[in-house]
Amino acid sequence: MAIDLDRIRSRYESFDDYKIEHLALNEAKNLRPEVVEILKSEISKRGMSSVLLEGINIQLRKITQAEVDRWISAIRRLKCPRCGLQHQPLTGGMIRRVTSYILFTSTLNRPVILCENCLNKKRTDAAFSTLLFGWWGFPMGLINTPISLIRSLRDRNRTTQLDQEILTALVVQNRGVIIAANDNPNKLQHLIDSFNRSI
Ligand SMILES: [Zn+2]
Structure with a gap:
């Protein structure tokens, strides 16, 4: 498992910013929690916009009908x-x-x-x-x-x-x-x- 996560970490390190942004805003809901953490730390390490972290978080929590309507x-x-x-x-x-x-x-x-x-x-x-x-x-x-x-x-x-x-x-x-x-x-x-x- 640790080796698996290490491999994912180095793959994410090799991605360009565009791919990291795509993963954060579109794929976070399909990732395992420990992989989400790797993604978040890659975003912070690169100093990318905190909006990406908001994009991840909204995929991981329950959303309300009011949000959907808005x-x-x-x-x-x-x-x-x-x-x-x-x-x-x-x-x-x-x-x-x-x-x-x-x-x-x-x-x-x-x-x-x-x-x-x-x-x-x-x-x-x-x-x-x-x-x-x-x-x-x-x-x-x-x-x-x-x-x-x-x-x-x-x-x-x-x-x-x-x-x-x-x-x-x-x-x-x-x-x-x-x-x-x-x-x-x-x-x-x-x-x-x-x-x-x-x-
Ligand atoms: Zn029209």
């Missing part, structure tokens, strides 16, 4: 990552799309956070695309196209619940990054942009 409100006030406007609060929703290439079918079910206009447009585009290009892959296109369209319709009946689930999952998963952002809209914006990137 973080969600901060996210809602950001600019829409697609249209760049700030005219509507950001909303979470699912994009579902099936695309077939005769023998190969790809199925996408992915949460996004956008303004309501952009979310509606994205969902409608995905449904049209599924109708046009989903069904002609055999057999999965034929099977997955109606499933995807039915799920999209169901999503429309539970938009509030989906929105809350998606935003809660985002802020809980990224609480280290959010605390370190300290309500800085640019840093929060970066988080949302990355969340939507693969769409």
